[in-house]
Each structure stands twice: as C-alpha cells, then as structure tokens.
Amino acid sequence: MITLYGISNCDSVRKARKLLDSLDKAYSFHDYKKEGVDAAVLDAAIARLGYGALLNKRGTTWRQLSSTDKESVVDAASAKALMLAHASLIKRPLVISGESMHVGFDAAKLEDL
Numbered sequence: 455m456i457t458l459y460g461i462s463n464c465d466s467v468r469k470a471r472k473l474l475d476s477l478d479k480a481y482s483f484h485d486y487k488k489e490g491v492d493a494a495v496l497d498a499a500i501a502r503l504g505y506g507a508l509l510n511k512r513g514t515t516w517r518q519l520s521s522t523d524k525e526s527v528v529d530a531a532s533a534k535a536l537m538l539a540h541a542s543l544i545k546r547p548l549v550i551s552g553e554s555m556h557v558g559f560d561a562a563k564l565e566d567l
Contacts, residue, residue, distance in 0.1 A: 456481035456567055459495065460546035462488075466559040470547045473564050486541035496534055499548055502555050505533035508545055515542040 456474065460467035462485050474481050484492070499508055509527065510516060516524070519540075527533045537543045545557045551567045 456549065456551040457484060458482070459484045459486065459548040459550070461486050461542065464546045467547045469559050470549065470564060473561055477565060479567060486544065491538050491541050491544065493538060495550070496537060499555060499557070500530050500534060503557060505530045507557055508548070509533050509537065510543050510545045513542060515540050
C-alpha cells in the first residue's frame with residue numbers, strides 16, 4: 455500500500471495525488487494539518503533519507519522562522535523537533551510504499567511504485 459504524507463493544499467501533493475489517481479494506484483493520504491505529524495514515520499524518514507532531505511528551507515514557513523530557530527537546527531534531533539512543531543517545514547510529499555521511501559514530487563518514482 456502506498457501512503458502519501460503531506461498537506462492537501464500543497465501543489466506538489468496535488469500533482470502526486472492526481473498522478474496516482476490517473477494511474478489507478480491505491481493509496482492513503484495522511485494530511486499533516488488534519489492528522490498531525492507521525493513522529494515514528496518522521497524518525498524512519500530521517501534515518502533513511504537524512505534530515506537535510508526532509509527539511510524544507512525554501513518555503514515560507516522557514517523564511518518566517520526567527521534566526522534563533524533556524525540556527526538551532528544542528529542535527530537530526532533538532533531538525534525533527536522543528537518539523538514536529540511546524541509541519542509545513544517537511545518537504546512534500548513524503549511517499550512510502552513497502553521498503554520504498556522518497557520525498558518530493560517525482561513522476562517516474564510514483565509510476566514505478
């Protein structure tokens with residue numbers, strides 16, 4: 455089963471959902487804004503992909519953080535704490551299917567699931 459993690463109004467998430475729907479691939483969607491961030495899933499993603507791949511430093515949420523908050527990210531634990539506090543800091547979508555896990559919209563990877 456494919457699980458797509460993200461925020462429903464995110465353009466990348468919308469593209470991923472639209473592609474999966476067009477391919478008739480069954481998936482579940484976990485909306486961070488409605489259901490919160492699953493700390494265990496975040497731990498697994500950080501362990502597998504690294505916190506740098508997950509922490510979105512290009513978005514509005516990052517830019518709105520204080521310099522103190524930004525400078526506090528020095529390791530996986532501090533990045534995780536910030537991502538748990540601000541779900542919009544997690545790059546989207548996070549896609550998990552069995553042993554496969556990737557972050558960001560990648561049509562080829564979604565088609566291969």
